[in-house]
Amino acid sequence: MNRITIAVTLLLPPALVAQPIVPKSYYRTFSHTNPVLRHVKSGEVAITQTLDSSGRDLHGDVRHPESGNPLTGPFFIEGAEPGDAILVHLLRVRLNRDWGYSGYQLGLYSLLPEFIRNLYSPNYKPDLALPGRSNLVRWDIDRAQNIVRLRDPASAVIKMEFPAIPMLGCIGVAAPGDFAPTSGAAGSYGGNMDYNRVREGATVILPVYHPGALLYVGDGHALMGDGEPTGNGIETSMDVEFSVDIGKKMKLDGPRLENAESIISIGSQPEFVSSLDRALAMATTDMVKWLSSEYKLEPWAAHVLVAFQGQYDVVTVSGSMALRIPKKYLPAK
Numbered sequence: 001m002n003r004i005t006i007a008v009t010l011l012l013p014p015a016l017v018a019q020p021i022v023p024k025s026y027y028r029t030f031s032h033t034n035p036v037l038r039h040v041k042s043g044e045v046a047i048t049q050t051l052d053s054s055g056r057d058l059h060g061d062v063r064h065p066e067s068g069n070p071l072t073g074p075f076f077i078e079g080a081e082p083g084d085a086i087l088v089h090l091l092r093v094r095l096n097r098d099w100g101y102s103g104y105q106l107g108l109y110s111l112l113p114e115f116i117r118n119l120y121s122p123n124y125k126p127d128l129a130l131p132g133r134s135n136l137v138r139w140d141i142d143r144a145q146n147i148v149r150l151r152d153p154a155s156a157v158i159k160m161e162f163p164a165i166p167m168l169g170c171i172g173v174a175a176p177g178d179f180a181p182t183s184g185a186a187g188s189y190g191g192n193m194d195y196n197r198v199r200e201g202a203t204v205i206l207p208v209y210h211p212g213a214l215l216y217v218g219d220g221h222a223l224m225g226d227g228e229p230t231g232n233g234i235e236t237s238m239d240v241e242f243s244v245d246i247g248k249k250m251k252l253d254g255p256r257l258e259n260a261e262s263i264i265s266i267g268s269q270p271e272f273v274s275s276l277d278r279a280l281a282m283a284t285t286d287m288v289k290w291l292s293s294e295y296k297l298e299p300w301a302a303h304v305l306v307a308f309q310g311q312y313d314v315v316t317v318s319g320s321m322a323l324r325i326p327k328k329y330l331p332a333k
Contacts, residue, residue, distance in 0.1 A: 020239070021048040026055070026063065026070035026218075030172050030191055031180035032210040036076045039212075042246050045091065048072050050168070050218045050238045054130055058096040058237045069170050069183035069192055073216035077244050080213040085250035086173065086206050088215065092241035093166045093200040095143050100222045100236035101129035104137045104153075109272070109318050110229040128152065139234045141222050148222050148234055162223055166238060167199040169219030169228075172255075176209040183218065185270040186320055188254040192219060193268055194228045195257070195315045195322060202259045207252040215244070227314040253286060262311075262324040265290060271319035279321035280312065287323045295331055305329060 027034045040046050050072050051057055055064035064070035077086050105122040122135045129136035138151045141164065150160035172190025175181050186193045190206050198204055206213070217240055221233025257264040267282030284306060291302035309329050313322040 019047070021046060023048075023072055026051060026072065027074075027216070028066060028068055028070060028183045029180040030071070030175045030183065030189055030216055032174035032178075032214055033180070034074055034214075036212070036214070037073050039076045039078055040215075040244060041078050043243060045241060045243045046075060047239070047241045048217070049096065050220050050240060052100070052237050053169075053219055053232065053235045054101075056237065058239075060097070060099075069219040071170060071183050071216040071218040072240075073218075074174065074212075074214035075216075075244075076212035077215060077246065078212070080208045080246050081211055082208055083249050083251050084208040084213075085247040085252050086208060086213045086215065087245040087247055088171065088204045088206065089243045089245070090168070090198070090200055090202050090204065090240070091243060092239065093168060093220075094239040095141055095164060095166050095220075095222055095236060096239045097237055098141050098143065100139045100141055100148070100234040101136045102139065102232050102234050103135060103230040105135070106229050107231045107317065110227070124153065139222065141234075141236065164222045164234075165196065165199060165224075167196050167221050167224060167233070168217055168238065168240070169194045169198075169221055169224075169233065171198055171204050171206075171215075171217050173206050173208060173216070174210045174214035181270075183216075186268045186316070187270060188268060190255045190268065193255065193266065193315060193320060194219075194224070194233070195266060195313070195320070196221075196224045196226065196233075197257060197259065197264065197313070197322070202257055205247070205250075205252065205256040205258065207250070207254065217242075227317045229317050253289075254282065256286070256290065257322070260327075262326055263287075263290065263330070264322050264324045266315065267321045267323075268315075269320055271316050276314065276318065276321055279315075279319065280323075283312075283321050283323040284310075287325065291325070291330075294333060297331070
């Protein structure tokens, strides 16, 4: 029995193992003019890697000369046309190195003006985390235990050690028209949303403005709290595996997200341009549309469901908001 099984196995062709798509060039714009990295068919699994926000890869080598969220992509999604949406299934978002870095002072935009004058200096030690920077601190990443630990400074009161929750700060498509926003901003196309629920197991739903959608990913964080109040997460490189489906003629106004627990509308806009009030209204309006169109709720029922089961997230301070509805309260489609 065993010999027969072995003989049959040896006659089978070797399993095809997908190799990571590692770019030679990275971009800092969500532009439709950047050369395509790879064509991806609907349902096909793509495996790739991202740089950290300073342009460093999993080995710590500088792969992009400019900091500020270098992007992996664009991926041309075959069959995606303007007016459609792409559903990006994040199958794996995994840490691939043992260190990251962050700021250690809240951004001044996170605080009351009368408190700011009494702050400690944001500068700690020169070159501690990155050459030429004194306002960053280093974190150790224990991938075996899925833990992040602040290396220095040390608190005499609490232990700065937390479970890692890997996420992507940047995910988006080429912006509408000839607009080529940088990887520092967010908008209807997604972009640098910095939403900490953009992680493994989530499906990010994005409107399509150009043929192929032109999908970009980047800006991995090992951990980030709501709002990104320091202006960064624990910045690091990432292994990413995803597949894409196409929602024909969905005509979305902005990004959405779905995970095992919730459907989520994101009021995605650049930071420091409009108030969080506007982002909240954007997210709420989209959720009412979503509940009415796809789940067939009467408009009044959509309003009441939002009123009594809606959960709001501050996605970025002075930027974007998200509205979650638990799936357990939704009707079957």
